[in-house]
Amino acid sequence: MVALGDVLVYGPTPNRKQLQAINDETAQLISWAPDFFIGFCYLNPKLGERAVRSEVDRCVGELGFRGLKLEIANNARDVCMKPVMELAESYDIPVLQHTWSQTKLRMRSNHSDPEDTCLLAKRYPNTRVVMAHLTGCGYRGVLAARGIDNLWIDTSGGSPEAGIVDHAVSNLGSGRILYGSDLPIRDLPAAIGQIVGAAIRDKDREAIFYKNAAKLLKII
Amino acid sequence: MNFIDTNVWCGSWPFAPLGQTGISKIKQPSTDFEITEVFLSPFDSVFQVDPMPGNRTMFEGLSRLSVFHPLPVINPATGAWEDHLEELATNSQVVGLRLLPAYHGYRLNSKAVRRMVERVKAKGLRLVITARLVDERHEHRAVTIKPVSVSQIAAFIREHPKENPLIQGLSIHELKELSKADGLFYTDTSFAEWEDTLKILKGYIPVSRILYGSLSPLQVTLAQIDKVRLSSLTTRQRELVASDNARKYFGI
Numbered sequence: 051m052v053a054l055g056d057v058l059v060y061g062p063t064p065n066r067k068q069l070q071a072i073n074d075e076t077a078q079l080i081s082w083a084p085d086f087f088i089g090f091c092y093l094n095p096k097l098g099e100r101a102v103r104s105e106v107d108r109c110v111g112e113l114g115f116r117g118l119k120l121e122i123a124n125n126a127r128d129v130c131m132k133p134v135m136e137l138a139e140s141y142d143i144p145v146l147q148h149t150w151s152q153t154k155l156r157m158r159s160n161h162s163d164p165e166d167t168c169l170l171a172k173r174y175p176n177t178r179v180v181m182a183h184l185t186g187c188g189y190r191g192v193l194a195a196r197g198i199d200n201l202w203i204d205t206s207g208g209s210p211e212a213g214i215v216d217h218a219v220s221n222l223g224s225g226r227i228l229y230g231s232d233l234p235i236r237d238l239p240a241a242i243g244q245i246v247g248a249a250i251r252d253k254d255r256e257a258i259f260y261k262n263a264a265k266l267l268k269i270i
Numbered sequence: 271m272n273f274i275d276t277n278v279w280c281g282s283w284p285f286a287p288l289g290q291t292g293i294s295k296i297k298q299p300s301t302d303f304e305i306t307e308v309f310l311s312p313f314d315s316v317f318q319v320d321p322m323p324g325n326r327t328m329f330e331g332l333s334r335l336s337v338f339h340p341l342p343v344i345n346p347a348t349g350a351w352e353d354h355l356e357e358l359a360t361n362s363q364v365v366g367l368r369l370l371p372a373y374h375g376y377r378l379n380s381k382a383v384r385r386m387v388e389r390v391k392a393k394g395l396r397l398v399i400t401a402r403l404v405d406e407r408h409e410h411r412a413v414t415i416k417p418v419s420v421s422q423i424a425a426f427i428r429e430h431p432k433e434n435p436l437i438q439g440l441s442i443h444e445l446k447e448l449s450k451a452d453g454l455f456y457t458d459t460s461f462a463e464w465e466d467t468l469k470i471l472k473g474y475i476p477v478s479r480i481l482y483g484s485l486s487p488l489q490v491t492l493a494q495i496d497k498v499r500l501s502s503l504t505t506r507q508r509e510l511v512a513s514d515n516a517r518k519y520f521g522i
Contacts, residue, residue: 154407188408189286208405209461210493212486213286234465239496247492 052267053079054119054146055092062122062160064094066101073105077113088267090117090146096124099133106137116267117180118145126162126170135174144178144266145170150186150207164191171201178266180228183207185214192218195226202266205258206230210244215258224254228263271499271509273305274516275491276341276398277438277460277483280328281313285410288487303495306513307522308338309398311368315343316403319374322354329361339522341366341398345374346382352389359393365520366396366436371422372415373403378426387430396520399423401439402461403488420447427453436519438483442470449474456519458483459497459511468501468511477507481516 055076060068072092080087091109093102109115118138124130126147138145149167152158158166164187171179179201181187185208187195192214195201203218203226218227231241245258264270310332314324325342332338342358344351344367358364367390371378378399390397402417409415423437428451436456440448442464445457457475460483464470471480484494498511516522 150407153411154409185405186407208408209463209485210490211286211405211408212488212490213288217287235463236465237463237467237497238465239500240463240467240493243493243496244490246496247490 051087052090052117052146052263053087054090057092057119057121063096064092064123066097066105069094069097069105070108073109073113073115076115077109080114088117089113089115090119091115092119092121093134094123095120095128095130095134098130102133103137106134106141110137110141110143115143117143120145120147122148122157122161124160125158126166131170135170135177138177139174144180144202146180146182146204148183149181149191150183151188151190153188153190164188164194168194168198168201171198175200178202180204180266182230183232184218184227185209185211188214189217192221195222202226202228202262204228204230205245206232206236206241210240210247215245215248216250219248219250219254219258224250224257225262227258228266229259271304272513273303273482273495273498274307274309274513274522275305275484275486276309276436276481276516276520277458278308278310278486279313279488280310280331281324283313283488284317285404285413286488303491305491305495306337307516309341309366309516309520310338311341311343315345316370316373319345319348320350321345321374322357325358329363332363339520340364341368343368343370344386345370345376346380346386347374347376351382351386355386355389355393359395364395365522366398368398368400370400371418372401378418378422379429383426384429387433391433396436397433398436398438399426401437401444403439403485405461420444420451423455424448424451424453427451427455436481439485442467445471446474455479456481456515459494460485460489463497466502467497468503468508472503472507477503477510478515480511481519482512 053076055072076089080089147167149162152163167181181203184203184205312324312328315321321343431453434454438458439461442462456479458481484491
């Protein structure tokens, strides 16, 4: 299970100390069950290159985290993403970017639309990008993600809306989709049931539930 | 475990490729998931001002299918709602009526609603209020509908203390807020979600007032079933939510 941290506990733009506290909590979780939890280092790119580098070196280089997690401090198009993506490439770890369709939200200055996250992946083709929240990205997000080889979408976010997993599989192939629950703010059986209950093949489900993430995180 | 689904829709939905959602098609998933009975409403009545063409089409399709209970839509914002109520009440299959205030553009404290509540009560029918059908963040660009607010529903249940409406489509945060209101209501499981949803929800609302509702075909039926089936509640509590509460509430 990928542990992302209590990312919004201090609001959308945590300072260095707050970030460290969140990531320390994730490290503690990993220490309790190191064979089960995989830590992702939570970052605020707006803190600048030096702060970002320092926290990535600490969490990935020293604590063994295996990915970077980005929320709503900034938009994925912003220039402050450059050091984040370069560090991800140098450590060979994926970047998970919170993404939600802005059709109704209109918070794009700090909130990434699917097209923003897709652009990020295209700008850094050597870095693996996970666009979080399939249900939030919606049909527009699935269509934006077509043909981007270093981009994956996770199934977390929102109620188990019908049709969206099926649509993603038919447009992107099951190899581009990762299971995500968004625990604890979502119901685990419902998150799993959204995939089990989708009109897709068993081998697609197997890829979504385990194989794709295992490959992405280099577990197998 | 048998389920009575209190929140199922038929007809076509314009904003997502949900496949065939006609009555003959939704019959199959019902049997797959041990859903023994279903309360069904027509999508056609959501977007049309006059809900009756959609209601009538649904009645025609249901005439030979005993597992389905029609839950027709009534629109008190039209001048003909009293005639519609008379027509719907003559159908012995109808045990309740659905209100869609957000989609039909009226408030629950309007004069028409007040009058309608009295008339509906006199006919012994239940009122089901749909707060939302879709997460408003995911609505189509053309749709500017906002869900029915908790404050509006709270005022309604305070004004009609004996009505006991079934409120569908509220999030777990909204249900927590509504549970503080001075008045009684029932709710469904369609939009309530948190880790172990029912365990959290029963902290706000008695289990006896929670009914299973899937919002199928807009949401994945299995996901909604498993929210109840795999919850940490006792078997008896899960049975109440899955079917017994609905049976008692609608008197079926």
